[in-house]
Amino acid sequence: MSNRNSPCLWTSVPQVCPAPCDRYKHASCAFRGNIYLLGGRKKHSLRDFWKYNVRNEWIELDCGGDQAPEELEEHSMVAHQGVLYVFGGLIDSAYSNSKSPLWPFDTHVMPSNRKGHSAVVMESSMYIYGGYIDMRGTSQEFWRLDLTGTWSLLSNAPVG
Incomplete structure (x- = not known):
C-alpha cells in the first residue's frame, strides 16, 4: 500500500555533457x-x-x-x-x-605512453611524473607502479 503523502526519496542528478543517450535493455x-x-x-x-x-x-x-x-x-x-x-x-x-x-x-588503469617523463624507484614502487604524450602535449600526471604490477593515478591535471 503506498502513502502518497510521504516525501519522495528520489532526487534527480543534473547531467553534464558529454553523457550517454536515453536507452533501455542496457x-x-x-x-x-x-x-x-x-x-x-x-x-x-x-x-x-x-x-x-x-x-x-x-x-x-x-x-x-x-x-x-x-x-x-x-x-x-x-x-x-x-x-x-x-x-x-x-x-x-x-x-x-x-x-x-x-x-x-x-579495468586496471595504467598511464598512456609518453616520453620525457621522470621516473624513480622508492621501496617497492616506481613513480612516474609528467612527460610528453603524443599530440596532446605535456602531462602533469603522477603515477605509481607497485612493482607487483598495479598502477595507481596519484594526481591528475589536464594535458596541454
Whole structure:
C-alpha cells in the first residue's frame, strides 16, 4: 500500500555533457566507485561504453576493436578482481564475427605512453611524473607502479 503523502526519496542528478543517450535493455555495473554502462537500445542497438564517476562526469570508453562486443542489448555485466565481464544478450548484427557470448574488459588503469617523463624507484614502487604524450602535449600526471604490477593515478591535471 503506498502513502502518497510521504516525501519522495528520489532526487534527480543534473547531467553534464558529454553523457550517454536515453536507452533501455542496457547493462550497468558499479565497480570501484564508478558506474559502467554498456550498450542497450534507443531506436536501434547501441555499441557505446561509458563510465560515471563521483564528480558527476561521464567518460566514454573505447568500445572499438575486434575483441569488443558488437551492438548488444539485454546482456549482463558483473565485476570481479579488476575485470568487468559482459555476458550474453542479443547481438544486433547479422554479420557478427563473435564466437563467444563472453567479453572481459580489464579495468586496471595504467598511464598512456609518453616520453620525457621522470621516473624513480622508492621501496617497492616506481613513480612516474609528467612527460610528453603524443599530440596532446605535456602531462602533469603522477603515477605509481607497485612493482607487483598495479598502477595507481596519484594526481591528475589536464594535458596541454
